[in-house]
Amino acid sequence: MLAMGRLGHFLSIKYSISAIGKQIIMPYPSLRAVGIMPRYIDNNASAWMVNRRSHYSNSRRYDGNRQILRSNCDRYQKIPSNPLFSMEQYNKPKSRTFTTKIVQHFPNNFQPYLRLIRFDRPIGTYLLYLPCTWSISMAATPGHLPDLKTLAVFGIGALVMRGAGCTINDMWDSDFDKKVFRTRDRPIASGTIAHKQALGFLAAQLTVGLSILLSLNQYSIILGACSVPFVIVYPLMKRFTFWPQLFLGITFNWGALLGYAAVNGYCDWNVVIPLYAASISWTLFYDTIYAHQDKDDDRFINVKSTALLFGDNTKHWLSLFAGITTTGLVLSGLSAHQTWPYFAAVGGGFAHLLYQIYSVNISNTDSCLKVFKSNMWYGLIIFTGIIGGKLLLREGKEEQQSSQ
8 A cells, every 4th residue: 555645545556566676765855656557557567656745735737747657667667767757748659750750661770870860850950951041042143043952952961960969969968868758768868879889970970061061162161160169069058057048049050151151152241140140049939948848857957948047937038039030030131132022921920939929838848849840830931031032132123224
């Protein structure tokens, strides 16, 4: 029998605790057992659900509880003891996306490397690539589409460098990842890939990335090389500052500078600086939403983020970031002599950001993830607006010349 709850009710244990094969120790004095729910695992497993007293005393809702899982099954032996997992998260079935199915068709010994670079979760690659497309399109000749070859090169580069960034991040954060529910199954954290193997894989990725960079003009090569220190240092920022999302924005949106340079061999700073600033602010917007998925675990393991810094004021800050993003895009468009399709797209994108702020529930992980992923559509809205504005720009010039 197990004492449970504030009223001292008792639950019978269907499966013997002795099956665990070792003594169960509650490592934190602020935690207490509230039940046993073995059915969701299997007949040889027992799960201890625990929560923080302060939270339990203020919450009657089941989905508000936070739990720790213990199991003697090989399948679950790597569940860490430190984080507070929710049973709702644990029981949630994993979605099978198109990219997930692609990964599953590769040989088993290669699949962990695809998961390491998040090939099965391409949203990060899209968000890295889209500012590149903005910059490339902004540098295009008026009346022409952006250069497809340059777009393709940057697309491959985004895939490779995003994978390299994920590898570096996971190598730095493997100890933290073991303690967070969402990241505990990552290949390095789970031990599927050793650090030496990850280092060799990282070297291969950086070699491919370097070859792509060397295919660009000299100005772009120098500019691209300047981003390497940020790529290496960014994963450490969450240990020291509540603004790791700012450093992510600085690193993640280097393509907003590099794309323009790759097309023209130089940067028109009046165009690219506001574009770069808008991209950084956009990253602060969507990654703050993303960080709210892990805020409980981050607080528990003493990792910092804007989600923890802003707390209940998050939506006010999101509104500020939406305004900065839109202002930067407007200033960049004015410097580039953009036409009405561009500014219409910027206005539509601003409405999209406002809808995200209105619809997101920062206390619900599913809502945060859904809204975070919707930022791909925001990026595409701006991309199509830049193209439309550039195409119309030549028509306007031709009409002006004919009138003269």
